[in-house]
Amino acid sequence: MNFKTAGVIGAGAWGTALAQSAAAAGLQVTLQAREAEVADSIRNTRINEAFLPGVELDASIAVTSDLADLAGCDLILAVPPAQHMRATLAAFAPYARAGLPIVLCSKGIERGSLKLMTDVLAETIPHAVTAVLSGPSFAAEVARGLPSAVTLACADLDMAEKLAGALSGPVFRPYYADDIIGAETGGALKNVLAIACGIVEGREMGRSAHAAVITRGFAEIVRVTEALGGNPATVTGLCGLGDLVLTCSSPQSRNMSLGLALGQGQTVEQALAGKRSVAEGYESAPAVRELSRKLGVETPIIEAVAAVLAGETTVDAAIENLLTRPLKPERE
Numbered sequence: 001m002n003f004k005t006a007g008v009i010g011a012g013a014w015g016t017a018l019a020q021s022a023a024a025a026g027l028q029v030t031l032q033a034r035e036a037e038v039a040d041s042i043r044n045t046r047i048n049e050a051f052l053p054g055v056e057l058d059a060s061i062a063v064t065s066d067l068a069d070l071a072g073c074d075l076i077l078a079v080p081p082a083q084h085m086r087a088t089l090a091a092f093a094p095y096a097r098a099g100l101p102i103v104l105c106s107k108g109i110e111r112g113s114l115k116l117m118t119d120v121l122a123e124t125i126p127h128a129v130t131a132v133l134s135g136p137s138f139a140a141e142v143a144r145g146l147p148s149a150v151t152l153a154c155a156d157l158d159m160a161e162k163l164a165g166a167l168s169g170p171v172f173r174p175y176y177a178d179d180i181i182g183a184e185t186g187g188a189l190k191n192v193l194a195i196a197c198g199i200v201e202g203r204e205m206g207r208s209a210h211a212a213v214i215t216r217g218f219a220e221i222v223r224v225t226e227a228l229g230g231n232p233a234t235v236t237g238l239c240g241l242g243d244l245v246l247t248c249s250s251p252q253s254r255n256m257s258l259g260l261a262l263g264q265g266q267t268v269e270q271a272l273a274g275k276r277s278v279a280e281g282y283e284s285a286p287a288v289r290e291l292s293r294k295l296g297v298e299t300p301i302i303e304a305v306a307a308v309l310a311g312e313t314t315v316d317a318a319i320e321n322l323l324t325r326p327l328k329p330e331r332e
């Protein structure tokens with residue numbers, strides 16, 4: 001298939017950056033913004049002031065508020081916050097033809113149903129071809145044309161390769177894979193783990209503790225991925241370890257910066273006050289915790305973060321609890 005046009009659903013920071021990168025890859029892009037003010041801002045100034053200020057967008061990117069305008073696109077990138085994925089896809093369903101590749105670019109687990117985004121797509125637009133794009137990629141960097149590499153997964157590896165080819169640009173490198181579950185779990189869980197790393201940073205617990213949280217957090221990602229039927233090898237790649245390392249290492253991450261604020265003594269309400277952008281780790285933590293319990297998988301760091309966010313424990317008590325767990329073999 002020769003992809004010429006791409007529709008991007010959701011003009012937050014990441015949808016806007018992906019529109020920019022897809023345009024750089026040579027695709028004719030239509031970006032759908034939910035808010036009229038965002039569509040107007042891009043149309044009038046070529047800048048998404050609300051979600052991606054300071055980056056001038058390619059003149060070829062068309063912007064719309066109407067999902068119907070994406071009906072004829074060769075491929076779709078779906079980029080709403082994870083908790084809004086179901087409603088967003090349901091609204092787009094009437095315009096999705098059979099066999100349309102829909103690339104899920106959001107990172108989270110649906111609260112209530114505990115479903116992955118791939119399950120949500122299968123339930124809302126079963127006739128679409130499901131793909132996942134995930135990896136270490138800060139929107140502001142990608143939009144500015146800085147290099148990045150991601151995982152592009154589709155159960156049909158040929159399709160994954162074709163989508164990777166269509167979306168790859170001079171500095172944007174999608175590596176392809178056929179494990180859509182493994183491609184998703186890392187992104188969803190690392191957001192919760194980045195909150196833990198932020199807390200470690202905010203409490204000035206040192207680089208050693210930081211490295212320990214990343215490594216033991218990665219073990220939690222591997223266990224959940226396996227339990228869900230994903231391939232643990234997938235999460236050793238960009239969509240898992242790569243994204244975990246990025247998000248846990250930079251206050252540019254909304255999730256890590258939430259943890260930083262908590263570690264410095266702010267309440268959850270104070271840390272989130274006035275924020276229009278999404279911290280998916282906060283949104284997904286209860287679902288990730290519940291899913292892990294349901295799967296019978298031990299995820300002590302995720303448990304600790306979820307308990308702190310829910311106000312069930314304090315930061316200090318959660319740290320104490322983690323440090324006093326019984327010793328165990330490293331590889332269990």
Ligand SMILES: NC(=O)C1=CN([C@@H]2O[C@H](COP(=O)(O)OP(=O)(O)OC[C@H]3O[C@@H](n4cnc5c(N)ncnc54)[C@H](O)[C@@H]3O)[C@@H](O)[C@H]2O)C=CC1
Nearest residue numbers: 011012013014015034051080084106107138139277278280
């Ligand atoms: N920002 C980044 O660097 C990256 C973000 N992502 C993922 O992309 C997804 C979207 O995040 P961002 O683009 O950063 O969002 P953002 O935080 O920049 O913007 C919030 C977005 O939420 C949308 N929104 C608010 N209420 C909504 C509703 N009721 N229904 C549908 N959409 C609604 C807004 O229209 C806006 O697009 C998240 O899952 C995030 O984890 C993935 C990689 C990088």
Ligand SMILES: O=C(CO)COP(=O)(O)O
Nearest residue numbers: 135136137138253254255
């Ligand atoms: O997913 C991201 C980078 O890959 C963005 O992380 P934050 O949502 O924490 O900013």
